Amino acid sequence: MTNNTKNINQIPIDLHCHSTYSDGSHSVQFVLDTALANGSKYLALTDHDTVDGILEAKHYAQQIGINLISGVEISVTWANNNLIHIVGLNINEEDQNLKDNLHALRMERYHRGEKISQKLARIGIPNAIEGAMQYCDNKLALSRTHFSRFLTDNGYAKEGKAFDKYLAPGKVAYVAQKWASLKDAVSWIINSGGIAVIAHPCRYKFTRTKLLNLISEFKEYGGRAIEVISSSHTLDDAFYIANLAKYTNLYGSVGSDFHRLNEGYRHIRVGINHPIPNNICEPIFPFLNIDKSLYNDK
Numbered sequence: 001m002t003n004n005t006k007n008i009n010q011i012p013i014d015l016h017c018h019s020t021y022s023d024g025s026h027s028v029q030f031v032l033d034t035a036l037a038n039g040s041k042y043l044a045l046t047d048h049d050t051v052d053g054i055l056e057a058k059h060y061a062q063q064i065g066i067n068l069i070s071g072v073e074i075s076v077t078w079a080n081n082n083l084i085h086i087v088g089l090n091i092n093e094e095d096q097n098l099k100d101n102l103h104a105l106r107m108e109r110y111h112r113g114e115k116i117s118q119k120l121a122r123i124g125i126p127n128a129i130e131g132a133m134q135y136c137d138n139k140l141a142l143s144r145t146h147f148s149r150f151l152t153d154n155g156y157a158k159e160g161k162a163f164d165k166y167l168a169p170g171k172v173a174y175v176a177q178k179w180a181s182l183k184d185a186v187s188w189i190i191n192s193g194g195i196a197v198i199a200h201p202c203r204y205k206f207t208r209t210k211l212l213n214l215i216s217e218f219k220e221y222g223g224r225a226i227e228v229i230s231s232s233h234t235l236d237d238a239f240y241i242a243n244l245a246k247y248t249n250l251y252g253s254v255g256s257d258f259h260r261l262n263e264g265y266r267h268i269r270v271g272i273n274h275p276i277p278n279n280i281c282e283p284i285f286p287f288l289n290i291d292k293s294l295y296n297d298k
């Protein structure tokens, strides 16, 4: 370890973002251009339940001079219907097992969308699936995010409130879905050569005990890392998770979780992140061959 005393308060690394291949609003090229303009050097594209955008991203990244890390964010149902997300980094986007399993997960998305639409129709909001599809290029990518855009743009909810009003668990248009098991998601990632990361842990509102249970099971299956920095996290959350990562020997990751420009509640710009606070836990960066000069080393 070098004794590096540089005080870096932004690092040009982003290990979590979305494009129109899932529920992001912008094309792969636009996402990469924006990341580059923000100073990014390393970017992982992590669309929900798909690796279809990776090849395009890799080609374009090479043209503009960004290091593209192949990624994915897998929807998981864990322990009695808790929806959690597992990010895979450095996965092999050509791995047939990974691709087939992700495709099977995505097949359910449109079907679930029809059920969401029926629930909305019952409370007087007609044609929601057609409306949501206006924001979505591909039936298999259909997400609650697209319903949220339809609902806000048509005056059924205030900006940023469609989840709280209709789409979140327990709300009138929520449809519970069986996604991948934690064990399967982690093993698809690992078997394709990737590293599994627990995404935005504070979003789940788990007690410390429940989060420790998740971490313990995740590690049992071979999971190695957890997001410390995320747009879903406050600074206090980042300290809490960094300490938890240290305590449980997980590596820390950083991700903007970018979906679109000017989105109020996601505050980190695509392509760059805050470093892990006070280097409390080890970062995931060495596993991704990220240039050491770009982050604070202990």
Ligand code: AMP
Pocket: 023, 048, 075, 142, 143, 144, 145, 160, 163, 164, 168, 259
């Ligand atoms: P889905 O995978 O279709 O169930 O949609 C989940 C996506 O909805 C997440 O990836 C987020 O992008 C978005 N999302 C979830 N909860 C919220 C929320 N409370 N506010 C805004 N977006 C949310």
Ligand code: MN
Pocket: 018, 023, 048, 145, 259
């Ligand atoms: Mn999303």
Ligand code: MN
Pocket: 073, 085, 199, 200
């Ligand atoms: Mn997520």
Ligand code: MN
Pocket: 016, 017, 018, 073, 257
């Ligand atoms: Mn995400």
